[in-house]
Amino acid sequence: MTRVEGHYYDGLNPVCVSAGMDFSDQEATLTAGAVSERYAISHLRISPRIGSTGRFITLPNGGQFACADCVFLDSVPQESLLEGPVAWLEERWYIALACIVIVYSTLLAGYFFGLPAAATRIVAHIPMQAEQPLGKQALSWMDGKGWFKPTNLDFDTRIPIRNGFEGLYKDLPSKDYYRLEFRSSKVLGPNALALPGGIIVITDEMVKVAASMEEVMAVLAHEIGHVELRHTMRSVLQNSVVGAATAMVTSDAASLSVAVAGLPMLLAQTKYSREFEAAADDYAFRLLRQKGYSPAAFASLMERLAKKDKKQMGVFAYISSHPMTKERVAAARAAAKEVSTTPVR
Amino acid sequence: MHWGCPKCGLLNPSEMALCSCGTAHRRTFEADEHTAETGSRAVDPTSKADPAIPMPSPELSLEFHGSAREYFRIWIVNKCLTLLTLGVFSAWAKVRRKRYMYSHTTLGGTPLQYLGQPIPILKGRLIAATAFLLYYLSSHFFTSLLPYVVGAGAVAAPWVMVRSAAFNARYSAFRNMTFHFNGLYPDAFNVLYVWGVVPVLIVICIVAARFGGRSQVGFAVGVTALIFMVSFPWWMKRLKKFIVERSSYGGRKGAFSATGGQFFKIYFISFLIVLAVAIPSGALANYLVGPKNSFFSFALLAPIYLGYVLAFAFVQSRSGNLVWNHTVLGPIRFQSALRCRDLLRLYVTNALGIVASLGLLIPWAVIRTMKYRAETMRVMLEGELTEFEGSDLSMVGALSAETVDIFEMDFSL
Numbered sequence: 001m002t003r004v005e006g007h008y009y010d011g012l013n014p015v016c017v018s019a020g021m022d023f024s025d026q027e028a029t030l031t032a033g034a035v036s037e038r039y040a041i042s043h044l045r046i047s048p049r050i051g052s053t054g055r056f057i058t059l060p061n062g063g064q065f066a067c068a069d070c071v072f073l074d075s076v077p078q079e080s081l082l083e084g085p086v087a088w089l090e091e092r093w094y095i096a097l098a099c100i101v102i103v104y105s106t107l108l109a110g111y112f113f114g115l116p117a118a119a120t121r122i123v124a125h126i127p128m129q130a131e132q133p134l135g136k137q138a139l140s141w142m143d144g145k146g147w148f149k150p151t152n153l154d155f156d157t158r159i160p161i162r163n164g165f166e167g168l169y170k171d172l173p174s175k176d177y178y179r180l181e182f183r184s185s186k187v188l189g190p191n192a193l194a195l196p197g198g199i200i201v202i203t204d205e206m207v208k209v210a211a212s213m214e215e216v217m218a219v220l221a222h223e224i225g226h227v228e229l230r231h232t233m234r235s236v237l238q239n240s241v242v243g244a245a246t247a248m249v250t251s252d253a254a255s256l257s258v259a260v261a262g263l264p265m266l267l268a269q270t271k272y273s274r275e276f277e278a279a280a281d282d283y284a285f286r287l288l289r290q291k292g293y294s295p296a297a298f299a300s301l302m303e304r305l306a307k308k309d310k311k312q313m314g315v316f317a318y319i320s321s322h323p324m325t326k327e328r329v330a331a332a333r334a335a336a337k338e339v340s341t342t343p344v345r
Numbered sequence: 346m347h348w349g350c351p352k353c354g355l356l357n358p359s360e361m362a363l364c365s366c367g368t369a370h371r372r373t374f375e376a377d378e379h380t381a382e383t384g385s386r387a388v389d390p391t392s393k394a395d396p397a398i399p400m401p402s403p404e405l406s407l408e409f410h411g412s413a414r415e416y417f418r419i420w421i422v423n424k425c426l427t428l429l430t431l432g433v434f435s436a437w438a439k440v441r442r443k444r445y446m447y448s449h450t451t452l453g454g455t456p457l458q459y460l461g462q463p464i465p466i467l468k469g470r471l472i473a474a475t476a477f478l479l480y481y482l483s484s485h486f487f488t489s490l491l492p493y494v495v496g497a498g499a500v501a502a503p504w505v506m507v508r509s510a511a512f513n514a515r516y517s518a519f520r521n522m523t524f525h526f527n528g529l530y531p532d533a534f535n536v537l538y539v540w541g542v543v544p545v546l547i548v549i550c551i552v553a554a555r556f557g558g559r560s561q562v563g564f565a566v567g568v569t570a571l572i573f574m575v576s577f578p579w580w581m582k583r584l585k586k587f588i589v590e591r592s593s594y595g596g597r598k599g600a601f602s603a604t605g606g607q608f609f610k611i612y613f614i615s616f617l618i619v620l621a622v623a624i625p626s627g628a629l630a631n632y633l634v635g636p637k638n639s640f641f642s643f644a645l646l647a648p649i650y651l652g653y654v655l656a657f658a659f660v661q662s663r664s665g666n667l668v669w670n671h672t673v674l675g676p677i678r679f680q681s682a683l684r685c686r687d688l689l690r691l692y693v694t695n696a697l698g699i700v701a702s703l704g705l706l707i708p709w710a711v712i713r714t715m716k717y718r719a720e721t722m723r724v725m726l727e728g729e730l731t732e733f734e735g736s737d738l739s740m741v742g743a744l745s746a747e748t749v750d751i752f753e754m755d756f757s758l
Contacts, residue, residue, distance in 0.1 A: 007455065009521035011740035013731045014595060016455055016520065047458075050441055051415045053448030054456045062740040064521035066455065086441065089422045096418040099425035100705070106428055130486070137488055236485060248432060249424065249704065252442070252711050264704075 006067025008032035021057070021065055023076070030065060037061065046076055048083035051090065107245065111268065116275075119237045123230040128177050128197065131233060135197035139181065151182035153204050158182055161207070164217050165200075168291055169224055174198055178227070180220075182207075190305060192219045194226035196233070209308065210301055218288060218298035225283030231276045235269075242268045281328055285335035299332035405453035405677070405726050409719035411445065413709040419445055420708040436467035446715065452519060452724060460523070460741060461516040469509075476501075499544065503533035514592055522735040528591035536587045539580065546572065578608035581664075589672050595733025597675030603667050611663040615656040622652025658689040669722065676728030682721045691717060 001022055008019035008030065019032035029038045037059075045058040055073050057065040067073075078084055089095045142148050151158070162180055169178045177198030185191065190206040200223045202216070210216045226232070246265045285295040306325045423438035440463050447459040476498065483490040507528045514526035538544055546569045553565035582605040589601040626648030662683035669681035695710035 009455075011521040012735045014520035014522055014733050014735075015730055016453070048441075048444075050445045050448065051419055052412075053445060056458055056741070058741055062737065064741055082437070083441070086422065086426070086437070090419045093418065096421050099421040103421065103425050103428055104703075134486060240481065248427065248435065250707065252420070252707055 002072050004067050004070060004072065006065055008035070009064045009066065011062050011064065019065060021067070023072070030059065030063075041076055044076070045079045046073055048078060048080045049074060049087040050083075103249075107249070110245075111242070115238055115241055116234075116272075119234045119241075120230075122237060123233045126230075126233055128174055132177070132197035134232075135195035135199040138195045139199055139201070143183075147187045148183035148185050148201070148203075150184065151204055152184050153182055153207060157207065160213060161202075161216055161220075164213060165220050168217060168221055168287060172224070172228055174228055178224075190308070192223050194223040194232070198227050200224070200227070209304060211304070212297065214293050214297040215301040217291075217293050218284065218295070218301055221284035221287045221293075222280050222298070224287065225280030226276065229276070229279055229283060231280065235272060235276065238272050239269050242272075278328070278331075281331060282335075285332060289335070289338075294336050295332045296336035299329040299336070302329050302332070403725060405724040406451075407719050407722050407724050408451050409449055409715050410451065411449040411712045411715060413712040416445060416712050417705075417708040420711075432470075433467070436463040436470060439463075439466055447517070450715075450719065453730075455520050458518040458741065459516060460518055461512065465512070469512075503537050504530055506537065507533045510588060510591075518741050519594070521741050522595050522733065522739045523741060525593045525739070526588075526591055527593070528587060532587065532591070536583050539576075539583075578612050579605035581605075581612075582608045585668050589668075592674075594674060595735050595739070597733055600673045601668075601671055602673070603671035607667055608664065611660060611667065614663075615660045618656045618659060619649070619652045622655065623649050626652075654692060655685075655689060658692055659685045662688045676726055676730070676732050678725045678727055680723040680725060682723075683718075684721075687717065687721075 001024055004021045004023070006019055006021065008017045009015070010017075017032045019030060022029045022031070023041065026041055027038055028041050028044060029036065039060055043060045047056040047058075049055065049069060052069055054066055054068050055070075057067070057073075059065060074084070139148075165178070165180050169175050179199045181199060181201045182204065183201055184204040188203055188205075190203060190209040192200065192202040192206055194200050200220065202219065202223075206219060207216060210219070243265055246268070250264075281298070284298065288295050288298070302325050419441060423434070423441060426434040427438050440459070440461055443459040443461060447457040450457050479494050480498065483494045507526075507530060510528060511526045514524040517524045534541075550562075550565045550569050554562050557565070582603060585603070586601040589599040592599045627645055630645045630648075662685045665683045666681045669679040672679055691714060695706075695714065698706040699710055
């Protein structure tokens, strides 16, 4: 016989009656005031254990017996079979420590290796055509917003750039999708961008900043790198998974403070975009060398842009969306010195 | 005859002098003092002869007993299992989290009980995830479909609201009696979209954007935005009123008496707070840094963000107090005394702690927020708890017996 003290609730009024329950092998006897009832233990429903919270026993008569948590109740058949083992795990500090290790290492490994690798694989299966409407929409949206105005460059300036551009991409896997657009833009300043689906936009301001054709080709090669490596799709995929994972991990804290959920997500996504820039640079250096240009042109252009940027180039200048100039310049110079001719895939 | 314990609301037989929570019956208590004075005398026989009048308990004590250490283990184990099952376990995790929070909240000495089951929650989450995926795909890839997806979402929103409120009420119990929420779709539609005026205004804006000139678009959008901003407090009041007055416990419906004007005051002051922070800091940033410096936007945004947090704490504390202090449930009345500066301190320290611990202090932040909430809330009983009358249906045990409605699901986080 085991006796458990608690309270009885009849379910007809929220009134609390002191009660006790005596458990024998097969039966349980409830005594609450003048009431005394006997039940088969198999007819009782016992709520799962969670930490030190009280337990609720639902009785066949519709009443409820509530009591403090006690070890004995775990030996009686439980309402939920799955939750017993979970409760067991939750009670142990060494399990909690192991869980910290598992959670953090899974998140970090997924973030640094798993997700980029998975995204690269998935993106390889998405046809380039699927991206094209996106790029067109994006371009017409930016045109409509007034970010872009028609180009002021004359025909004689554009033709050699166009020819050089064709020369850059003509052996590449996505060669059928490239389109070069000239725009003038006060908002974006000297800039070049790769839109989804192979559209590459270069601003008049960028062409004017460039000192030579080689420098223009360096910028275009960088953007070609974004297209060939499918960075738009990858960033959409990776950023949404990062967003979903952050939401899952911080769901309890989201209502406490907006910054808690927003900040790590922003940092995580910034890192990916820097990686994309570095990867596009790397791709561009190899492409330039293969086509007989020097990656040093990229370095000199970046340096000139950085200098200009200090003289107030506007918030959206190329340099602000392409950070870490020093490292990138150094990488370009190093690439220029290498005399290898590794062909670009 | 029974006497109600003033501290916990427990109804004790009159022969018991002490309630199980340790509080002495007032009559007995006086007698005890008397005994102490006179030495050996037992309980005054005259007081025993006096029929014990059931004492209306003036207050049901509300306490939160959760501990950050214990909750940390529960939290991390459930997070780990959720991660390893790619999110499927999250429904079980939610149930365990809510049970922990409910059961550690005692009202009149009795813990609240959460009865939600994982499967309906999982179902709700799958549907929500599908809806989000549809929205995501249409906003990123198939933009021509976006208006239809948003439209479908707008049509479904009142339904989602009603189902979630019903689920949460139905699976919350106190003393073996569950809560109820009986709001219907048309009412929720009416409350959310103000008799359909909101969609009409938005459609007018869209039509203006498509066919009108620049000035017409500006006018339509400006007027709509102004209408929304000014009427927002009244909208909020209708929403709270809807939730409170459609909720019931033990056959008694909630009543809500706050006015839109009171909500307006809160939002208006919060608006002034943002202005009071933004304008001087903007002027200061202009003076110190100058608008052409790229540091300018940061110098401007940081104080505005602080102003926003301050306004947020203000709105949370004042509207929380307003809602609870104007809510009555049968004989039960609430007194909420949230303070803006306490909430602000709580938000800031929570955020700092969470960031500094790389998220490990999230459970601590959750627990101390719950503790603060319970400390600042008082539940007054102006009558008898027996005014609440349960039925066979409201008993906790009845839930398992009935067939599960396929639309019974929970969408909330």
